[in-house]
Amino acid sequence: MTRAATATEQGCTFCAIAAHEAEASTVHEDETVVAFMDLHPVTPGHLLVVPRHHAVGLEDLDETTGGHVWAVAHDLARTLRRSTFRPEGINFFLCDGEVAFQTVFHLHLHVLPRYTGDGWSVENLPGTLDRDRRLLDSDAHEIKAAAARLTGD
Template identity: 85%
Template sequence: MTQSATATAQGCIFCAIAQHKAEASTVYEDETVVAFMDRYPVTPGHLLVVPRHHAVGLEDLDKTTGAHVWAVAHDLARTLRRSTFRPEGINFFLCDGEVAFQTVLHLHLHVLPRYTGDGWTVENLPKTLDRDRQRLDGDAHAIKAAAARPAGSPPFGT
């Protein structure tokens, strides 16, 4: 865990929920994750899946835990469809960093039941970048080069 992640863990509401030191309407828990109703839901049935171990964002999350967070969210989405909520669709939403609208600095995956006319939108969703193939190939190369470097190494080989 990074030093900032350690500092943030103190006073973290999601850590308190995971340790049963704060109230939550829990729908699932195991040794790795806890899933509970969002206190400020955007639609009825809105759930959060959080790792028990404090992780600010994706950089602080190991692959095994990340896969488990996703698997639990996937199972809960199926469960929501069979529940009395009867959503017409599901969105998964994860904000990694404040610039990406992360408001609680403990990684959490939103499971959002969707309903016709529910009013929830993602601002500026239709806006897209127009990239030619050469630019897309260059972007792909940059990502592949980063994937070849060990985690935590500087991004530009410095």
């Protein structure tokens, strides 16, 4: 009889962490998610909130799990503000897909404590688009139509 491959053997670092097969500095865990210190933090206190069940991106995440990921991240942001880290702000950052800078293909929500002069900035990312109101209205219509197709309305 062949045994099932472990999360570590399957090659997903975050699955291995969730299964306690790889090291992590864990700050929260429950049946649905695990939250731990980012191994390569942008700032001190940088956390990742990861679903236990493997989900590459948002498309693979059910609504209940997604809501729980957000709720845990929200609680951890409040916790960070009350910790000795004393951040001046918090960013949540999620990369969904390689073109969106995702490098670990197991969904994870970054909780980034922010400090004046910490050197990390979304201003370093490519600029914004100027969109005419008619184009914005057309874009909104397309998104509403896609949502209706998904829900069958």
